[in-house]
Amino acid sequence: MSTATEHLYIVKDERILGGEPIIKGTRTPVRAVVELWRMGVAAEEITNHLPHLTQAQVFDALSYYSDHQAEINYYIERNRIPEELIDARVREK
Template identity: 80%
Template sequence: MVQATEHLYVVKDEHILGGEPIIKGTRTSVRAIVETWRMNVSPEEIPQGLPHLTRAQVFDALSYYSDHQDEINTYIEIVKIRPVYAEFHSTAKDHPRPCIHFWPSPRSGLSLRHSGYS
């Protein structure tokens, strides 16, 4: 189900990226736009790399980030954790290791759960 936000172009859909804020009608996350902007790509240049987006959508995503920095920064941290998680699971199969999962929690941000051994 699509959930509107106070921003015209930003919505949340629990079926797309686990409810992470996205640009309406796309699968492009606000996080992806913010991370691109943090790599010194100007908002005006972002649609050149993501041609399905308009400048208005990019600026609205950055405005959403300005209003919800803690939320988006949590998603950015989660994405940084995932490669570590993948590496953790690709270690020697002869030696079981604890299986730890990180994912966003709707109420408290980042969640950590231990789910046994892999």
């Protein structure tokens, strides 16, 4: 069951990504938007990378991040691929 947050487009659903904050109506985690933004993609251009999202959803995800940085940073770190695995994949090619 989906749990609303104080942000219009952000919900948590234990059945989707274990309750990680996601964009309502999608399986896209807030961290996906934040990671693009932190890589230097302008907020207005994130929908070019995630075309199923609206500008309002993107800005609400960034607003949620502003209010819950520790939580989203935790999910980003938890889902990070270790450097040694990335290096191993590159060497295999």
